[in-house]
Amino acid sequence: MVSILETISLIIIGVYLVWILVMICSFLWIRWTDHQLNKGQELRVSVIVPFRNEANNLLSLIESLNQLNYNRSFLEIILVDDHSNDRPDLGELPQEYKVLSLPVDMQGKKAALNFGINNSAGEIIVTTDADCIVQPEWINCIVSQFQKHQIQLVFGGVAFTNSETIFSRLQQIEFAPVIGVGAASNNIGAPIMCNGANLAFRKSAFEKVNGYEGNFHVASGDDEYLIHKISKVYNRSIVYIKSKEAVVRTQAPPTFTEFVSQRIRWASKWNSNKSFYKSSLAILVVLSSIFPILCLTLGIIQQSPLYLTLALSKIILDGIFTHLVLKSMRNSLNIFYYLITVILYPLYCLYIGVMANVKFYTWKGRKHKLG
Incomplete structure (x- = not known):
């Protein structure tokens, strides 16, 4: 059972790391290209x-x-x-x-x-x-x-x-x-x-x-x-x-x-959205937010540098991406608050993911059915 979890963790984290690197490069490309106004x-x-x-x-x-x-x-x-x-x-x-x-x-x-x-x-x-x-x-x-x-x-x-x-x-x-x-x-x-x-x-x-x-x-x-x-x-x-x-x-x-x-x-909106990319992304983000904790745990228990490296790589790359986005909007990343979100995000993802499929929600004084 442990070996299966290890394999799944490695695959999910690996796929996520490739994806977040693509996102970072793509966002940097947006920032680097010419941004002058096209007046006309x-x-x-x-x-x-x-x-x-x-x-x-x-x-x-x-x-x-x-x-x-x-x-x-x-x-x-x-x-x-x-x-x-x-x-x-x-x-x-x-x-x-x-x-x-x-x-x-x-x-x-x-x-x-x-x-x-x-x-x-x-x-x-x-x-x-x-x-x-x-x-x-x-x-x-x-x-x-x-x-x-x-x-x-x-x-x-x-x-x-x-x-x-x-x-x-x-x-x-x-x-x-x-x-x-x-x-x-x-x-x-x-x-x-x-x-x-x-x-x-x-x-x-x-x-x-x-x-x-x-x-x-x-x-x-x-x-x-x-x-x-x-x-x-x-x-x-x-x-x-x-x-x-x-x-x-x-x-x-x-x-x-x-x-x-x-x-x-x-x-x-997820239940009504038929986009394969977005549906896959939602699943990947939820799972990848959970498995770094598992990797850290396995890395400490087994004293494995690989698991620790994968988990820390995700945390660092996510931090870089968040920093780039915040900076583009004249904000800055506070490392202390960022580390708090790293700890809380898996719980938040799971809770929202479940609630988004099993209950009504209230918005502007109106009750809406999900899905």
Whole structure:
């Protein structure tokens, strides 16, 4: 039995080490290539912001949107209220804003996004979340990518703002590789994930792939389902914005309960995602987070340098990748907090993996069924 576990551990860790090396090289390649803005024609842009019960966050987002360095004649900002229970006082908004209320027979983020897109005039659709803050050059960075006519979808980095607590710092470290894998995988021709808090696409491409049709029953995943659809129809048409000026900042869940609920919501998309690469990756990440502990244990018991080397190699390479991603978003890696995540991550992976398949989750005051 021990020998079987040893063999499995060696295979899984070996495959993972090869994969993470590919991710590191791919992400470095993104950073090394030319990143100057492709300035050209100003394009009509519609920023869509779905919101529900976000009265405490909307004013901060609007304040950052008001600082956008983009021609207001080519910009509209559409806020779509998904039946909020609170009543946000937005005051007097500039003329480029439109505030829409979702019809009573519709609900959910995808419905709100779809409603906003249907009522938009822009050829470029940009989405973000109500609890985000954007930078002044955000739209310029996005539009510069669409100067290349073959580009149909653009996504960028998302980082947490509230990093003063230990819990939020741990989340920043845990979340950064997700952004990095999305960017690096797309760079090798396997787009699997992006984040709707920093996403843009041509309206024509959205209409050609029938938008969110076929996925409305899943509460989450508006971003990932769309990137898969567009990548199937338009070859090599997706790009990750590497500019630090394009990073969007959002708030980390303040409590463990909200954190778990968010991660279960994200993981719930797995059952509906038919991507072989993503499904295999999810299994590999979960298993590879467990087996380093087994390798360390075996290495200490058997005094084997091989097991210790494999386990430490994974920890070091993961740390390098996380550091690269954080640095690209003007953050830094704290070694002490990183080592804490190394210890906690296997437990977290197992728990979320189980919960994402056996229970409901609550989001924005609504109860959603998984799968």
